[in-house]
Amino acid sequence: MSAPTPPSRLFRGGRLFDGNQFLEATDLRCDAHGKITEIGIALVAQLAEEVTELHGKWLIPGLVDCHVHFREPGLVRKEGYGYGSSGALHGGVTTVCEIQNNPPLMDSLSILKEKLENLRGISRVDYAPYGSLVEESLGDLNAMKKHCPAVKCFLGCSTGAGGVADEATLRRWFGAAAKAGIKVVAHCEDNEVMDAATESLKDDPEKFFRHDLRRSREAEVVSIDSAIAVAAEVGAILHVFHISTFEGASRVMAAAGRGMAVTGSTAPHYLLATAKDTESIGQNRFKVNPAIKYQEDREGLGNLVARGMLPIVGTDHAPHPLDEKDRPYNKAPSGFPSIDxxxxxxxxxxxLNACPPEAFLHAVTLGPAKEFHLDQKGRLEVGADADLVILDPNQKRVVDESTLLSRSGWSPYHGRELRGFPQQVFLRGNLVFAGGATVGEPIGQPLMA
Ligand SMILES: [Zn+2]
Structure with a gap:
């Protein structure tokens, strides 16, 4: 199915965020090819152009979420691209970089290309799934490079996928990625540190069920150190995902300061919650890997995002049915929905950080688009895709999980008052979301087919 032809559109009188900064009382035009063609002051409407008066509302780029799990193929009963991409639009997201963390992993060019094609007509947002960095994919990395933004490596075991047995294996895998010139995106938690913590806590019934102690700060920092050391040794390009500790982020920045090709990102929950909050919210709802840490981590990471030193945030959206989360701690899966x-x-x-929003918006628009070379996305500039979100930043609403669109139908943020929900979302000039619901047929496209 080819994408429909959108009308030429003119948005007038908005507060435009271009990916870096706000432009006051600015107009934006996009054409029938879904591209931004003009940004300026007092643009004059053309014949047959659809005009939207913004009256000072914000017009921002469609968000780029560089870390989501939609579980298609293989576990569509938990989500799938139909539900996941609907949830994405609800959260203002028009592009996802998605990680397959259930079988079948994306461990060959053929399976990756099959996935890219199968999602046409299903996904409501544009997509660029990662490949998997596992034994099976090593011979195919060269061929996969053109079709995915990076390959994902799980250094510690997480949701049953991946896991590197030892450092020699890590060296071989990172070495193969370096040779192919493909970026490695990594989940960093050290299995030995986590196993030792589990062992030492086993006779302490209170602490044994503390996720932040089982998957500790140390587990993350040791693993990040090891990933950085091996990447430096073999010349791999490394991105550390969902950093949950200030110390971990500091290690990444220090390595980058030494000239290494290493970057990192964090996730919204590490900026908004602490281990204490996770105790008060039941059903293991905030159980996630890496575990949510402490106030100094939350503040430290928030400060780094605010200062543009950690310019990328991805949700790690990982839906599970609530009845699975409601099992006893040990048996409940990690992860929760958040893209909505x-x-x-x-x-x-x-x-929460008492900061202006620019750096926090940059971290979900231009920041990830640059990191993963999605040159048409995450920015409002002439020639870019007309992926747009209209919002009223002053409009507040209490989160009601029953109104969210991803499949699991619950949220750890249920009951929290938030502001700035997307009112309308456009994908390549097409209206795809309005009034809390999706609009039209799914027109998401693969970005690296
Ligand atoms: Zn993840």
Missing amino acids: LLLPLMLAAAD
Whole structure:
């Protein structure tokens, strides 16, 4: 199915965020090819152009979520691209970089290309799934390079996928990625540190069920150190995902300061919650890997995002049915849905840090688009895709999980008051979301087919 032809559109009198900064009382025009063609002051409407008066509302780029799990193929009963991409639009997201963390992993060019094609007509947002960095994919990395933004490596075991057995294996895998010139995106938690913590806590019934102690700060920092050391040794390009500790982020920045090709990102929950909050919210709802840490981590990471030193945030959206989360701690899966709320969560993170929103918006627009070379996305500039979100930053709403669009139908943020929910979302000039619901047929396209 080819994408429909959108009308030429003119948005007038908005507060435009271009990916870096706000432009006051500015107009934006996009054409029938879904591209931004003009940004300026007092643009004059053309014949047959659809005009939207913004009256000072914000017009921002469609968000780029560089870390989501939609579980298609293989576990569509938990989500799938139909539900996941609907949730994405609800959160203002128009592009996802998605990680397959259930079988079949994306461990060959053929399976990756099959996935890219199968999602046409299903996904409501544009997509660029990662490949998997596992034994099976090593011979195919050269061929996969053109078709995915990076390959994902799980250094510690997480949701049953991946896991590197030892450092020699890590060296071989990172070495193969370096040779192919493909970026490695990594989940960093050290299995030995986590196993030792589990062992030492086993006779302490209170602490044994503390996720932040089982998957500790040390587990993350040791693993990040090891990933950085091996990447430096073999010349791999490394991105550390969902950093949950200030110390971990500091290690990444220090390595980058030494000239290494290493970057990192965090996730909204590490900017908004602490281990204490996770105790008060039941059903293991905030159980996630890496575990949510402490106030100094939350503040430290928020400060780094605010200062543009950690310029990328991805949700790690990982849906599970609530009855599975409701099992006893040990048996409950890790991860929770959050893409439905990404835009208001980023504004909440800015507010919590008493900061202006620019850096927090950059971290879910231009920041990830640059990191993963999605040159048409995450920016409002002439020639870019007309992926647009309209919002009223002053409009507040209490999160009601029953109104969210991703499949699991619950949220750890249920009951929290947030501001700046997307009112309308456009994908390549097409209206795809309005009034809390999706609009039209799914027109998402693969970005690296
Ligand atoms: Zn993840």
